Amino acid sequence: xxxxxxxxxxxxxxxxxxxxxxxxxxxxxxxxxxxxxxxxxxxxxxxxxxxxxxxxxxxxxxxxxxxxxxxxxxxxxxxxxxxxxxxxxxxxxxxxxxxxxxxxxxxxxxxxxxxxxxxxxxxxxxxxxxxxxxxxxxxxxxxxxxxxxxxxxxxxxxxxxxxxxxxxxxxxxxxxxxxxxxxxxxxxxxxxxxxxxxxxxxxxxxxxxxxxxxxxxxxxxxxxxxxxxxxxxxxxxxxxxxxxxxxxxxxxxxxxxxxxxxxxxxxxxxxxxxxxxxxxxxxxxxxxxxxxxxxxxxxxxxxxxxxxxxxxxxxxxxxxxxxxxxxxxxxxxxxxxxxxxxxxxxxxxxxxxxxxxxxxxxxxxxxxxxxxxxxxxxxxxxxxxxxxxxxxxxxxxxxxxxxxxxxxxxxxxxxxxxxxxxxxxxxxxxxxxxxxxxxxxxxxxxxxxxxxxxxxxxxxxxxxxxxxxxxxxxxxxxxxxxxxxxxxxxxxxxxxxxxxxxxxxxxxxxxxxxxxxxxxxxxxxxxxxxxxxxxxxxxxxxxxxxxxxxxxxxxxxxxxxxxxxxxxxxxxxxxxxxxxxxxxxxxxxxxxxxxxxxxxxxxxxxxxxxxxxxxxxxxxxxxxxxxxxxxxxxxxxxxxxxxxxxxxxxxxxxxxxxxxxxxxxxxxxxxxxxxxxxxxxxxxxxxxxxxxxxxxxxxxxxxxxxxxxxxxxxxxxxxxxxxxxxxxxxxxxxxxxxxxxxxxxxxxxxxxxxxxxxxxxxxxxxxxxxxxxxxxxxxxxxxxxxxxxxxxxxxxxxxxxxxxxx
Numbered sequence: 001x002x003x004x005x006x007x008x009x010x011x012x013x014x015x016x017x018x019x020x021x022x023x024x025x026x027x028x029x030x031x032x033x034x035x036x037x038x039x040x041x042x043x044x045x046x047x048x049x050x051x052x053x054x055x056x057x058x059x060x061x062x063x064x065x066x067x068x069x070x071x072x073x074x075x076x077x078x079x080x081x082x083x084x085x086x087x088x089x090x091x092x093x094x095x096x097x098x099x100x101x102x103x104x105x106x107x108x109x110x111x112x113x114x115x116x117x118x119x120x121x122x123x124x125x126x127x128x129x130x131x132x133x134x135x136x137x138x139x140x141x142x143x144x145x146x147x148x149x150x151x152x153x154x155x156x157x158x159x160x161x162x163x164x165x166x167x168x169x170x171x172x173x174x175x176x177x178x179x180x181x182x183x184x185x186x187x188x189x190x191x192x193x194x195x196x197x198x199x200x201x202x203x204x205x206x207x208x209x210x211x212x213x214x215x216x217x218x219x220x221x222x223x224x225x226x227x228x229x230x231x232x233x234x235x236x237x238x239x240x241x242x243x244x245x246x247x248x249x250x251x252x253x254x255x256x257x258x259x260x261x262x263x264x265x266x267x268x269x270x271x272x273x274x275x276x277x278x279x280x281x282x283x284x285x286x287x288x289x290x291x292x293x294x295x296x297x298x299x300x301x302x303x304x305x306x307x308x309x310x311x312x313x314x315x316x317x318x319x320x321x322x323x324x325x326x327x328x329x330x331x332x333x334x335x336x337x338x339x340x341x342x343x344x345x346x347x348x349x350x351x352x353x354x355x356x357x358x359x360x361x362x363x364x365x366x367x368x369x370x371x372x373x374x375x376x377x378x379x380x381x382x383x384x385x386x387x388x389x390x391x392x393x394x395x396x397x398x399x400x401x402x403x404x405x406x407x408x409x410x411x412x413x414x415x416x417x418x419x420x421x422x423x424x425x426x427x428x429x430x431x432x433x434x435x436x437x438x439x440x441x442x443x444x445x446x447x448x449x450x451x452x453x454x455x456x457x458x459x460x461x462x463x464x465x466x467x468x469x470x471x472x473x474x475x476x477x478x479x480x481x482x483x484x485x486x487x488x489x490x491x492x493x494x495x496x497x498x499x500x501x502x503x504x505x506x507x508x509x510x511x512x513x514x515x516x517x518x519x520x521x522x523x524x525x526x527x528x529x530x531x532x533x534x535x536x537x538x539x540x541x542x543x544x545x546x547x548x549x550x551x552x553x554x555x556x557x558x559x560x561x562x563x564x565x566x567x568x569x570x571x572x573x574x575x576x577x578x579x580x581x582x583x584x585x586x587x588x589x590x591x592x593x594x595x596x597x598x599x600x601x602x603x604x605x606x607x608x609x610x611x612x613x614x615x616x617x618x619x620x621x622x623x624x625x626x627x628x629x630x631x632x633x634x635x636x637x638x639x640x641x642x643x644x645x646x647x648x649x650x651x652x653x654x655x656x657x658x659x660x661x662x663x664x665x666x667x668x669x670x671x672x673x674x675x676x677x678x679x680x681x682x683x684x685x686x687x688x689x690x691x692x693x694x695x696x697x698x699x700x701x702x703x704x705x706x707x708x709x710x711x712x713x714x715x716x717x718x719x720x721x722x723x724x725x726x727x728x729x730x731x732x733x734x735x736x737x738x739x740x741x742x743x744x745x746x747x748x749x750x751x752x753x754x755x756x757x758x759x760x761x762x763x764x765x766x767x768x769x770x771x772x773x774x775x776x777x778x779x780x781x782x783x784x785x786x787x788x789x790x791x792x793x794x795x796x797x798x799x800x801x802x803x804x805x806x
Contacts, residue, residue, distance in 0.1 A: 006149055010142035011182055013135075017143055018176060028070050031095020031136050036061050038132040055128060061093070063111050063118045068101070070094040099136045103129065146179060153181035191690045192638050192662040193360070196604060196624070197352060199669025199681035200227030202554065215240050215271040219471045220390055221549055222276040224541070227680055228552065231669075232277035232342060235610070236335060237618050240271035245332040246323030247305040249315035262318075264309060270332070272304045273297075279471070281346070282548045284339040296475040306482035313481050313489070330617065338613040345606040349682040351552040353377060356683060358558055359629060360661040370558050374530040377555040379678055383537050384524065387551075390544060391517055394472055394504070398514060400465040401501040402431035407458035409433050409494065412451040413440065430462075434498050444495040452491050459484040462497055469500060473548040474513075476500065517543045554678040559629065566627040567673040573626055573637040580641050590624050590666070593640055603685045626666045627673065638691070639664050 013034070020030040039057040046055040070092055103109045108120040109129050121129055147166055154162040162177070169176035203210040205226040211218055212233020222229040237243065248265040275283070283297040302317045311317070322333035354377030371377075400406055406429045415422040426436060442449050463484055470478035477500045481489045505512035510519075520540040524533045534553050541551040557563055574586040581589070598608040611622045626637055636642040636656075646654040671677060718735045720727065 004145045004149055005142070006145060006182075010138065011146060013139045014142040014146040015179075015182070017139060018146075018179070026070075028094045028096040029092050031099065031139065032068075032070060032093035033095070034139060035064070035093050035095050035098060035132055035136055038135060039129070042128050042132070055124060057121075057125060057128060059119070060111070060121060060125070060129070063114060064093045064098070065091065066114050067110055068094040068097045095136055098133060099140065103133055146182070147176060150176075150179045150181045191688060192664055193686065193688050194639055194664045195356060195666070195686040196607070196684040197356070197665060197667045197669075197672070197681055198231075198349075198607075198684055199352075199667060199672040199679065200225075200231050200552070201669070201671045202678045202680065203227050203230055212238065212277055213240050213271070216274050216276055219274075219276045219279055220393065221278045221282070221471070221473070221545065224386060224390055224545065224549060225278060225552060228346070229276050229278040232281055234620070235342065235614050235618070235622070236277050236280065236338065237330065241269050242329045243270040243332065243335065244268060244323075244325070244329060245301060246320040247301060247317060248320075249311055249317050252316065263315075264311060266305060266309050267323075268301050268305055268308075272308065273300050275300070275471075278549070280335075281339045281343050282473070284336055284343065296470070296478060299475075299478055299480055303478070303480060303482050311482070313483055334617060338610065338617060341606055341610050341613065345603065345610060345684070346550060346682065348603055348606070349684055351550070352555070352679065352681045352683055353553075354555050354558050356686075357563060357629070357663070357665065359663045371530075376531060376534075377558060378530055378534045379554045379556065380524075380530050380533045380537065382678070383534060383551070383553045387521060387537050387541050387544070390472075391514070391521065391540075394469070394544065395514060397465055397469050397472075398501065398504045400462075401469075401497050401504070402434055404429060404431065406430040407454070407462060409458075410453035411436070412453075413442075414449055414451065417448070430494075430497065430501070434501060437498070444491050444498060447491075452487070452494060454490045454494060456485060459490050459493055462493055466493070466497060466500065469504075473545045474500065474503065476503075513543060550682075552680045552682065554680045556678060560675055562629050562631050563627065563673045564675050566629050566631040567625070569631070569633075569635075570625055570627050573628055573635060574640075576636040576643050576647075577640045580643075587623075589637075589640055590626060594624065594666075597685075601685050601687075607684055622668055624666050624668050625672070626664065629663050629665070637664065638662060639666075639689070 016034070017027060017030045020033075021027060039061055042055055043057045046052055098110070101110055103126075105123070105126055109126045111118055111120055147169075150166050151163055154160075154166065162180075165177050166179075203226045205218055205223045208214065210226050210230060211222075212230045218226075244267045246265060247268050248262040250261060250263065270280070280297075283295065283300075285295060298319060301319055305311060305317060306313060306315075321336070322331050325331050355375060374380075408427060408429055411426040411433060413424040413426065415424065426433070428436070437443060437450070440449075444450070444452055463479055463481075466477045466479050470476075477496070479493055479496055481492065484490060484493060503512060505514040509515075517540050520536060520543060524536040524540070526533070528536075538551050538553065541549070571586065574589050577589045578584060578586055584592070594604065594608060598605045614620055614622055626639070628635055628637065632648075634647040636647070643656050645652045646656050667673070669681060671679070672681070716736070716739060718732060720731060721734075722731075
């Protein structure tokens with residue numbers, strides 16, 4: 001137990017190996033990573049020094065990968081007769097095999113025998129390689145020590161299940177659980193919670209001022225989340241006529257391949273697409289690598305290009321999103337990174353509620369008693385109205401596809417291609433036509449079984465309705481054809497309408513979008529708890545728009561007055577930080593705080609990227625404002641720095657402390673703490689911080705048998721050097737001093753002596769005498785008579801002195 005070494009460096013290396021194993025990495029690769037990094041670091045360190053030559057070790061990494069390859073084996077499944085395949089490693093040294101190998105100059109430090117031969121390390125390089133090999137062995141020993149310490153720690157705590165888990169992991173070569181012995185317990189002065197929030201305005205979608213892009217009409221997504229849509233419009237930019245892409249078409253060669261001739265190049269503005277910011281964000285692929293046909297955005301661009309410039313549908317359209325722009329304009333490609341980040345951010349956050357702004361203790365000031373039936377402060381009626389309104393809108397559009405008022409179509413069913421007498425004529429609305437076709441197991445595209453006659457006016461109307469349905473995140477509804485004159489396009493349009501109509505609702509199966517939305521919506525009865533109603537309505541809204549929209553319920557604060565008071569004094573929170581940190585402004589305090597957290601908090605990193613892109617593209621700041629509740633006069637922002645003494649103590653004696661739960665809120669949005677308005681927004685991130693005490697009282701406890709306990713002092717048995725019948729003071733003092741001298745010598749380890757290079761040869765000569773048995777009674781024992789060697793050494797010295805004098 002006393003040989004266990006848990007220095008911080010060894011613990012870090014052991015944790016690196018254990019954490020890598022938990023993440024699925026083999027120990028061979030983890031040790032290989034350490035070995036390669038060690039060679040690289042030694043090269044870099046020597047290059048930075050002026051007093052030594054550069055120790056080139058990076059050149060041997062590839063050679064050691066070849067000499068000690070890491071192989072992974074594919075284990076055949078039960079019953080398989082195929083051969084087991086051995087696959088090469090993922091370009092790393094097999095560190096475990098390296099630790100089991102004897103490296104020496106005679107075998108080129110393990111590099112002899114490589115084909116083709118490589119330059120072998122020289123003496124200095126070899127010593128560095130041996131040192132790294134020893135570090136690998138030390139790392140393995142550190143893992144063993146750490147697991148042993150974990151066992152002892154859990155055993156003292158009486159946590160025998162944990163002891164068994166660690167022991168079994170060692171015995172069966174399994175991955176051990178998270179270790180707790182390395183977590184140093186710390187006391188804390190107080191704890192507090194951090195929350196970063198993004199707030200949207202409470203807007204009426206029917207008002208023109210709620211439309212961030214006035215050149216485009218409000219769409220269903222924009223009606224569903226008007227506040228979010230308005231904020232996205234400000235982030236992306238207001239002037240749609242300055243955001244463009246370039247479009248042209250190319251002809252095909254006789255062999256079907258496109259020519260490179262660019263025909264009718266025109267500019268398509270974002271304003272031409274008739275979409276809102278929230279639509280644009282969700283139409284952009286979440287990653288540039290997403291492919292698989294034209295996206296909805298590309299389909300809309302191609303359609304508008306053909307329709308505006310009268311380009312035939314048979315032309316192959318090409319879109320350049322990053323075409324050179326004129327002064328003051330932006331391209332689609334410039335907005336894509338921002339749109340992707342916005343989509344990723346919105347998709348990874350949850351909606352806010354009233355409890356997010358209430359400290360755990362409930363706060364000191366509340367203006368509204370907390371309703372037990374609605375602790376989160378939801379406005380369920382407003383959410384119900386939004387979902388119901390859009391449900392009715394989609395039902396109206398569905399009626400235009402299959403309702404009684406849907407357009408009329410003429411069909412002729414061909415029973416015998418050679419005899420027109422048997423043909424069956426049918427005329428009716430689209431809904432009845434769908435049923436007729438389904439009964440006969442036919443579609444509009446079965447040209448040999450059915451002839452279709454559809455008027456141009458009705459085709460234009462149907463085309464318009466399908467485009468409107470596509471705005472409900474049903475991308476397949478958007479028809480790519482810009483001209484519906486030809487019979488072939490009309491047939492394709494009718495087939496698309498049939499497919500989308502059944503996707504929306506199905507009379508028999510009741511599994512369409514509208515069927516499921518109405519079924520879910522009807523569950524949200526008013527006799528249920530409000531929070532349950534909200535969850536049901538949110539699920540209904542999710543069915544309505546799929547994964548392309550996150551509905552955000554609106555709510556009201558419980559502690560509105562306290563939040564408004566704290567917001568009015570938010571400048572005071574930063575006063576002490578400005579005084580304590582030299583050369584910093586209040587704005588920079590928040591900026592530095594956010595930049596530091598963005599490195600370790602994924603969502604805050606996304607938010608920081610969004611802020612940077614908005615600043616670059618639109619020259620506007622997405623500022624953050626910290627507030628702290630419960631409100632305290634002369635308070636300081638706990639997230640950065642706070643004074644040692646309580647500023648409200650007249651004598652400045654009482655230490656600064658928080659006796660109640662405190663909530664630090666960093667918010668973006670002018671309506672965040674506006675009194676009297678409903679709130680909506682998303683929680684970007686939250687976490688709890690503990691402020692540790694400046695001093696800790698530590699100690700070591702041990703278990704002992706109390707009835708048989710004895711004082712911890714040692715007993716020294718003194719033996720008189722000369723029997724005189726009594727002790728004298730000088731002998732006793734000499735024995736004690738000799739004992740202390742011997743204790744000091746025993747405290748010196750061999751490794752420490754080896755570090756003294758100037759004495760290493762002397763100690764090497766004395767090691768046998770220190771580690772072997774010896775006896776003066778050599779006649780009866782098999783041992784080394786080192787006393788005789790001492791006599792020989794004295795004689796040798798005597799004769800050397802005589803010879804030297806001669």
